[in-house]
Amino acid sequence: MSEDGMDNTTGQEIATSGGTTTELQPGQHPPADVAHHLRRTDSDPRAQARAVRQVAAMFMLSAVMVVLFIVAFVAIPRDAVVSLPYIGPIGALNAAMGITFGLAIFLIGAGAVHWAKKLMTDVEVVEERHPMKSPAEDTALVADIYEVGKEESAFAKYPIIRRTLIGAMALVPIPFVVSLRDLWLQPADVTTPSAELKTTLWRPGTRLVTDITYQPIKAEEVPVGGLVNAVPADLVEVEEEEGNLNARAKAAVIVVRMTPEEIQSQQAPDGENWDYEGLLCFSKICTHVGCPISLYQQRTHLLLCPCHQSMFDLADSANVVFGPAYRRMPQLPITVDDEGYLVAVSDFAEPVGPSFWEVNKS
Amino acid sequence: MSTEQLSGIERTGAGAATYVDERVGSNSWLSRNLNKVFPDHWSFMLGEIALYSFIVVLLSGVYLTLFFKPSMVEVIYDGPYVPLKGVKMSEAYDSALAISFEVRGGLLMRQIHHWSALFFTVAIAVHMFRVFFTGAFRKPRELNWVVGVTLAATALLAGFSGYSLPDDLLSGTGLRIAEGIVLSVPIVGTWASFLLFGGEFPSTDFISRLYGIHILLIPGIILALVTVHLMMVWTQKHTQFPGPARTNNNVVGYPLMPVYMAKAGGFFFLVFGLITMIAGIVQINPIWIFGPYTPDQVSAGTQPDWYIGWLDGALRLMPPVEWSIFGYTLSLNVLVPAAIIPGLVFTAAAIYPWLEAWATGDKREHHLLERPRNAPTRTALGVMAITFYTVLWIAGGNDIIAVGFDLSINFMIWLLRISLIALPAIAFWLTRRICLSLQRRDREKLLHGRETGRILRLPHGEFIEVHAPLNDTERAVIEAKPDSKPIPIPPETDSSGVRNPKYRSGRVRARLSRFFYGDTIEKPTADQIGHADEHLSDDVEFEKPLLEREAAATVVHDGSVLHKPSLGEDGHPSEAPDSGDGR
Numbered sequence: 001m002s003e004d005g006m007d008n009t010t011g012q013e014i015a016t017s018g019g020t021t022t023e024l025q026p027g028q029h030p031p032a033d034v035a036h037h038l039r040r041t042d043s044d045p046r047a048q049a050r051a052v053r054q055v056a057a058m059f060m061l062s063a064v065m066v067v068l069f070i071v072a073f074v075a076i077p078r079d080a081v082v083s084l085p086y087i088g089p090i091g092a093l094n095a096a097m098g099i100t101f102g103l104a105i106f107l108i109g110a111g112a113v114h115w116a117k118k119l120m121t122d123v124e125v126v127e128e129r130h131p132m133k134s135p136a137e138d139t140a141l142v143a144d145i146y147e148v149g150k151e152e153s154a155f156a157k158y159p160i161i162r163r164t165l166i167g168a169m170a171l172v173p174i175p176f177v178v179s180l181r182d183l184w185l186q187p188a189d190v191t192t193p194s195a196e197l198k199t200t201l202w203r204p205g206t207r208l209v210t211d212i213t214y215q216p217i218k219a220e221e222v223p224v225g226g227l228v229n230a231v232p233a234d235l236v237e238v239e240e241e242e243g244n245l246n247a248r249a250k251a252a253v254i255v256v257r258m259t260p261e262e263i264q265s266q267q268a269p270d271g272e273n274w275d276y277e278g279l280l281c282f283s284k285i286c287t288h289v290g291c292p293i294s295l296y297q298q299r300t301h302l303l304l305c306p307c308h309q310s311m312f313d314l315a316d317s318a319n320v321v322f323g324p325a326y327r328r329m330p331q332l333p334i335t336v337d338d339e340g341y342l343v344a345v346s347d348f349a350e351p352v353g354p355s356f357w358e359v360n361k362s
Numbered sequence: 363m364s365t366e367q368l369s370g371i372e373r374t375g376a377g378a379a380t381y382v383d384e385r386v387g388s389n390s391w392l393s394r395n396l397n398k399v400f401p402d403h404w405s406f407m408l409g410e411i412a413l414y415s416f417i418v419v420l421l422s423g424v425y426l427t428l429f430f431k432p433s434m435v436e437v438i439y440d441g442p443y444v445p446l447k448g449v450k451m452s453e454a455y456d457s458a459l460a461i462s463f464e465v466r467g468g469l470l471m472r473q474i475h476h477w478s479a480l481f482f483t484v485a486i487a488v489h490m491f492r493v494f495f496t497g498a499f500r501k502p503r504e505l506n507w508v509v510g511v512t513l514a515a516t517a518l519l520a521g522f523s524g525y526s527l528p529d530d531l532l533s534g535t536g537l538r539i540a541e542g543i544v545l546s547v548p549i550v551g552t553w554a555s556f557l558l559f560g561g562e563f564p565s566t567d568f569i570s571r572l573y574g575i576h577i578l579l580i581p582g583i584i585l586a587l588v589t590v591h592l593m594m595v596w597t598q599k600h601t602q603f604p605g606p607a608r609t610n611n612n613v614v615g616y617p618l619m620p621v622y623m624a625k626a627g628g629f630f631f632l633v634f635g636l637i638t639m640i641a642g643i644v645q646i647n648p649i650w651i652f653g654p655y656t657p658d659q660v661s662a663g664t665q666p667d668w669y670i671g672w673l674d675g676a677l678r679l680m681p682p683v684e685w686s687i688f689g690y691t692l693s694l695n696v697l698v699p700a701a702i703i704p705g706l707v708f709t710a711a712a713i714y715p716w717l718e719a720w721a722t723g724d725k726r727e728h729h730l731l732e733r734p735r736n737a738p739t740r741t742a743l744g745v746m747a748i749t750f751y752t753v754l755w756i757a758g759g760n761d762i763i764a765v766g767f768d769l770s771i772n773f774m775i776w777l778l779r780i781s782l783i784a785l786p787a788i789a790f791w792l793t794r795r796i797c798l799s800l801q802r803r804d805r806e807k808l809l810h811g812r813e814t815g816r817i818l819r820l821p822h823g824e825f826i827e828v829h830a831p832l833n834d835t836e837r838a839v840i841e842a843k844p845d846s847k848p849i850p851i852p853p854e855t856d857s858s859g860v861r862n863p864k865y866r867s868g869r870v871r872a873r874l875s876r877f878f879y880g881d882t883i884e885k886p887t888a889d890q891i892g893h894a895d896e897h898l899s900d901d902v903e904f905e906k907p908l909l910e911r912e913a914a915a916t917v918v919h920d921g922s923v924l925h926k927p928s929l930g931e932d933g934h935p936s937e938a939p940d941s942g943d944g945r
Contacts, residue, residue, distance in 0.1 A: 027397050032607040032614040035834065073466060079442070087643055094469050098642010101470070106635025112628025120621045127399035127613045129599055129729055132502040183557040183567075193552035196562055197545075211658060231658070243436065245657050246562040249538075252658030284658055289542025289677065289696060290563070291535060292658045306662040307539065308678045309761060309771050322772055324677060324695045326684035354542035355684060355693040356552050 029125035041118045051118035058111035065104035072096035194358035198351045200232075201251040202332060207233035208255065208281070208342040216341040217255065219279060225298040228255040229284065232344070250352050252284040253332055254294055255342065256314055258301060264316045267331040267349065274333035279342065281332040282318050283352040286310060288325035290354045303329065327355055400622045401602035401615035405492045410626060412485035414633040416588065418478035419520075423577065425471045431457040432527065432573035434566040443650050451529075451654035454569045458528035458649055473641035479521050480646075481637060483669040486514050494714075494744050497732035498601045501725065504715035506594040511712045513587050516580060518669055523576040525647075525667055529569055532647075532664055534655025538563060539677075546696035564657060603731045604842030606834045610730045663762055668755075675757030676703050679779050703754075707747075721874035723849045735804070736843045738797035739878045742790045749789040753782045794881075801883035804840045807832060808886050809894040811901075818908050828905055831898055843885050849875040 024030060040047040072093065080092035150156050190196050207216050208230040222228055230253050238247045260278045268274040274281075282303070284292045291307035301315035310323030318329035330352050333345035351359050368376060383389040400406075433453040439446045441456070442463050461468035490510060493499055499507035526533045526540075541563045544555040560567030599613050608614045616622050652661065666674050676699030685692040718740060719725065734741040756763070760774045811829035818826050832840070852868035855861050862868070886894070 027393065029397065029399055029617060034606045034614070078463070078466065084643060090643060090645065091469065093466065094473075095642050097467055097470050098473075098638055098640075102635045102637075102639030102642055104635070105631050105638055109628040109631025109633075109635055112624045112631065116621050116624035116628065120624060121616075122621075124402075124607075124614050125399055125617060126607065127599075129611050129613060131727060132598060180557065184559075184561050193556040193562075196556075197552060229658070244434075244566045245564055249563050249657035289539045289546075290657075291538060292660045295662060304771070306660055306664065306761070307535065308674070309775065310682075311771075320682055323775070324680045324682055324699075326682040326693065326695050354545045354696070355691050356545040356555075357548055357550075357690050357692075358552060359691045360686065361689050 029127050032124040032126045034124055036123060039118065039122060048119070051114070055111045055115045055119070058107045058114065062104045062107035062111070065100045065107065069097060069100040069104065072100055192358075194356060194361070197250075197353065197356065197359075199250075200347055200352060201235060201238060201247045202232055202344040202347045204344065204346050205337065206344045207337070208253070208334065208344070209233045209235075211252065218340050219276060219336050219342060220340075222255060222257045222279060224257050224259055224278065226257055227294065227296045227298075229253075229294055230255055230281070230342075249290075250285065252292060253281050254284050254296070254303075255279055255281045255334070256296060256301075258315060262301065262315050267317050267328070268333065272333075274331055274345070276335050276342065279334065280314060281334045281342075281344075282312075282314060283330045283332065283348060285353045286325060287327040287329060287353065287355065288323070293329075327359075395596075396619045397617040398596075398599075398622075399613045399615045399617055400626075401600055401608075401613055403603055405496075406600065407629060408485055408489035408492055410629055411633055412482055412489055413588065413592075414630045415478040415481035415485060415637065416584065417630070418634050418637055419475060419482055420581065422471045422475040422478060423581070426461065426475055427577060429457060429461045429465055429468060430454070430527070430573075432570045434529065434564075434569050446650065446653065449654060452569065454527065454529040455649070455654045458530070462650060470638075470641055473644075473646050474638055475524075476646045477641045477644075478637045479524060480667065481633070483517050483521055483667075486510075486517050487669075490514060490711075491744070491748070495734040495741055496601070496603075497728065497737055497740065499715045500728040501715075501719065502598055502727050503594070503601075504719075506591060506598070507715050508712050509587055509591045509594070511708060513584065513591065514711075515708050516584050516587065520576070520580045520584060521667055521669055523572050523580060525670075526572060527569060527576060528647075528649050529655050530649040531652040531655050531659060531661065532649070534564065534657070535660050535664060536666060536670075537568065537655075538657060539674075543696055543700040546693040546700070548690075548692055548697075564655070599729070601729050601731050604733075604839050606838045608730065608838070610728065613729075663765070665759060665762070671758030672751055672754040673700060673704060673758075675754040675760070675778075676700070678760060679754070679757050679775060679782060681779075707751075711747075718878070721871060722846065722878050723871070723875060730842060732844070733839070733842075735797040735800035737878075738794045738801070738881065741797050742794040745793040746786040746790040750782065750786045753778055753785055757782075798881055798883060801843070804843065805883055805886060807836070808840055808891055811894075811898045812836065818905060818912065820908065826905075828909070829898060829901065831895070831902070841885075845885060846879045846882055848872065848879045 041051050042048075076093040076096055078091075078093055081089050082092040082095060083089045084095065155162055184193075209216050209232070211229040211231045214231075214233070214236060216233065217228060217230060231248060232251050235247055235251060239245065257279050260275075263275060263278065263280070266274050266280070284294060286293050286305045286307065288305065288308055288310050291305055293303055293305045293312075295304040295306055296302070296314070297304065301313055302321065303312045303314055303318070304310075305323065305325070308324050310325030311321045312318045312325070312329045313321050314329075318331060320326065320328060327350070330348040330350040332348055334342050335345055337343045379389065379392075431453045435453045436450055437453050437456050439449050439451055439456055439459065441447075441459055443459060446459070458472075461472055463469070493507065493510065522536070522540075526537050541555055541559065544558060545551045547554060556562070558568070558571075559565045560571070600615075602608050602613060602615065605614070616625075653659075665671070677696070680695050680699040683694040683698075685694060734744075757775075757778045760778060761771065763769070764771050764774045811831050814828045814830050816828040818828055820826060849868075849872050851872040852862055852865055854865050
C-alpha cells in the first residue's frame with residue numbers, strides 16, 4: 001500500500017495551472033485548493049525562451065569561471081597584492097581563486113534555482129499525512145514476538161543468567177577506561193599532578209633574565225614605574241632538555257618597581273620583605289584560568305588580565321580588587337646576588353596559575 | 363512512458379536503477395519518496411544552510427588534512443613570511459603558515475573552512491530559533507529537537523577544537539583557558555587535565571590528540587546525528603505554516619522531483635559558492651599576525667570565535683567565589699560560568715518540549731506551525747533565553763566595548779552583571795505583552811476586517827475608516843490559532859470525600875498551564891465571525907457609492923494640468939476620468 005495515498009489520486013480529474021483539466025499521472029499529487037497565479041513564463045513563450053537562455057547562460061558562465069580559476073592559479077604570483085574597493089589591499093591570488101571558484105559554484109546554484117522558479121511547475125500540491133503511531137495490530141504483533149522471544153530465550157526464567165550478563169556488560173568497558181591511564185606517562189619522581197602544579201623552576205639564587213633576550217637584570221636598570229617580563233635563567237636549558245614549554249607556563253614572572261612608600265603590603269610573613277628596594281616580583285600567570293598578564297597601570301599599581309579582566313593591586317600584596325579571579329597573584333621573593341643581578345630567594349610560597357581542587361592542601 | 367522513448371543515457375540510468383533494485387529493492391522506496399511533498403517557506407532554508415555549510419566544512423577539512431602537520435615538535439620558521447623568520451614554533455603552526463603562504467589555494471581552503479564553520483554555527487542557532495518559536499518541536503518531533511540540541515553543542519566543540527589546532531597565540535590562549543576550566547572540576551580536575559594534556563600544560567601531546575578528535579570523532583558524531591536528524595524529518599514530513607488548504611493532516615508544497623530537488627540542490631551550490639567568494643576576499647583568523655603560542659604571552663583584546671563568546675563572557679561576569687571544603691578548593695568562579703551555566707542552558711533547551719507538553723497537557727500531534735504570538739509564554743521564554751545569551755555574548759567583548767565607548771571596565775562589568783539578571787525578565791514581560799497585543803489585533807481583524815488606512819467622509823460629515831474583508835491567506839492564518847485553555851485545578855477530594863492522590867501535581871500543573879494560556883485572547887466564535895462578515899459586507903455595500911464618488915472626485919493628472927473630473931447629478935462621475943485628450 002502506498003504511504004502517500006497516491007493510489008487514491010490516480011486517474012482523478014483535476015484542474016491544472018493552465019486552466020485545462022488533465023488526468024493525474026500515476027504518482028502525481030493533486031494540486032492544493034489555493035489561488036494560483038500564472039507566471040509570465042507560463043503564458044508568454046518569449047519569456048519562457050528568455051528564461052531558458054538565462055539558465056543556460058549561468059551554467060555556461062560557471063564553466064568559464066573554472067577556466068579563469070585555472071588561469072589565475074597558474075598566472076598570478078603568490079605574493080601579488082590587489083586593492084579592492086571597501087576591502088583594501090588583499091592577496092590577489094587568493095581573491096582571484098575565491099571569486100572564480102566561488103562564482104563557478106554559485107552560478108550552478110543560481111541556474112538551478114532560476115530554472116525551478118521560472119520553468120518548473122509552481123502548482124502547489126497536497127500530500128496527506130498519516131499519524132506517526134503504528135496501527136494497533138502492528139503494536140500487538142511486536143508484543144507477541146517479544147513474548148515469544150522471551151519465552152524461547154528463557155531470559156525471564158533464569159534470573160541468574162540475566163543478572164550475570166548485566167554485571168558482565170557493566171564491567172566490560174572498564175579495561176578501555178583503565179587503558180587511558182597512560183595518557184599521562186607519569187615520571188618516576190612525580191607523585192601527583194597537584195604536587196607537580198605546585199612547584200616551579202625558581203630556586204634560591206636563580207637569576208631573573210628578560211624573557212626575550214635572556215639577559216640578567218640589574219636592579220638599577222628597572223626604573224620606578226617600570227615593568228620587566230622575566231623568566232628563570234635556566235629556563236632555556238630546561239626547555240631544550242624537556243622539549244616543551246611546561247616550565248615557562250609556570251615560571252613566567254613580571255618585575256615592577258615602585259618607591260618603597262608606595263608598597264602597602266607584601267605577601268611576606270611579618271617582619272620580612274620580599275622586595276628589593278621597591279622591586280617586586282609576581283607570577284605572570286593569572287590565578288583565574290591561567291592567561292599571562294602584563295597589562296600594568298603604573299599610577300594605580302593595578303595589574304589587569306586581558307582575558308577576563310581580573311584586577312590585582314600589586315602595591316597591596318597583589319590582592320584581587322575586581323573581576324572573577326579569587327586568589328591573589330603569588331609573589332616571588334627576590335634579592336640581588338654579588339654582581340647586583342636580581343635573583344630569587346626561593347620558589348613561590350603559593351601555587352601559581354588557576355585554582356584546582358588540591359590548591360590549598362599542603 | 364515506454365522504454366523506447368528514453369534516450370541512451372536514460373536507458374543506462376534505468377539499467378543501473380534496475381541493477382540496484384534487483385539487489386536491494388530500492389524502487390519501492392523511491393516510488394514512495396521520489397515525489398514527496400515539501401512545504402515552502404524562507405525560514406525552512408535555515409536548517410539547509412547548516413547542512414550545506416557542514417558539507418563544505420567536511421570538503422575543505424579533508425583538503426587541509428593533506429597539508430597540516432598536527433605536531434608540537436619545535437621547528438625554526440624559514441618560510442616566506444618575513445616577520446616570523448627564525449622564530450621557534452611548533453610544526454603545527456609552521457604547517458598552518460605554509461598552508462597560508464606557500465600552498466596555492468591553501469589560504470582559500472583555510473578561509474573556506476573557517477567561514478563555513480561560522481556559517482554552520484550561525485545557521486544552527488537561527489534554525490533552532492525558528493523551530494522553537496514556531497513550536498515545531500512539539501509532538502511528534504521532540505526527539506528530533508533533542509538531536510538538534512545535541513548537534514548544536516557538538517558544533518561548538520567542533521569549532522573550538524578546530525580553532526585550537528593551528529597553535530597560534532590566540533588558539534593556545536584558548537586552550538590555556540580550557541585547561542584552567544578542567545582544573546576547576548572538583549576532585550578529578552588535576553588528573554583530568556594531566557591525562558588530557560599528557561602532563562602539565564601545554565606539554566607536547568595535545569595538538570595531535572585534539573587533531574584526532576577534531577577530524578574523526580566530532581565529525582563522526584555530527585554526521586551520525588545529522589543522518590538521524592534528516593531521517594526523522596523525512597519520516598515525519600516537514601511541518602508547515604498555516605494557510606489556505608493547509609491542515610494538520612496534509613502537506614502543501616512542491617514535490618521532491620523535480621522542484622524541490624532543483625531548489626534544494628541549487629541552494630547547496632549557492633551556499634557553497636557564497637562561502638567561497640567570501641573566503642576569497644574577507645580575511646578570517648590571520649594566524650600569522652598572532653605569532654606562535656607561548657604560555658607567557660598574550661595580546662590584549664583577544665576574542666574567541668563568536669559561538670564561544672558567551673562562555674568567555676560568563677567567565678568575565680562571574681564574581682570571585684571560591685569555596686573551601688575540608689581544605690579542598692571548589693572554584694565556583696570558574697565552574698559556574700564554564701560548566702554549570704552551559705550545562706543548564708543545553709539541558710533546559712533539551713527538555714523544554716516535555717516541560718511545555720506537561721504544563722499544557724497537550725498530547726496531540728502537531729504538524730501545523732504555531733505563530734509565535736499565539737504562544738505568548740513560549741515566545742517570551744525564548745526571547746528571555748536569547749536575551750540572557752546575548753548579554754553573556756556582549757560580555758565576551760566587554761573590553762573592546764569599554765575601549766570603543768571610553769567606559770571603565772568596572773562599569774561595564776557591573777552594568778552587564780545587572781543586565782544579565784534584569785534584562786531577561788524585562789524581555790519576558792515585554793514579549794508576552796507584545797504577543798497578547800498582536801493576538802488582540804488578530805481578533806479585531808477577524809471581527810472588523812483589515813484597516814485600509816482610507817478615510818471616508820459620510821454625507822452628514824462623519825469620518826470613517828474603510829475596512830476591507832480579509833483575503834483567504836490572512837483569514838486562514840489567523841483562524842489557525844488554536845483554542846488553548848488552561849487546565850482547571852483538579853478536585854481535592856472525590857465525591858465520597860477520598861483525597862485525590864494527584865491533587866498536588868494537578869495543582870502545580872494547573873498553575874503552569876495558567877502561566878502558559880491564562881491570558882490568551884479568545885478567538886471569536888464561528889457565530890461572531892459570521893455576524894462580523896455580514897456586518898462587513900453591509901458596510902462594503904454602504905461604502906461602495908461613497909468610494910466611487912470619492913474616486914471620481916480625486917484630482918487626476920491628465921498630462922499637463924491637474925483638474926477634477928466633473929460629477930454628474932447623481933453623484934457619479936459623468937464620464938470616466940479620461941486619458942488626456944479632454945483638453
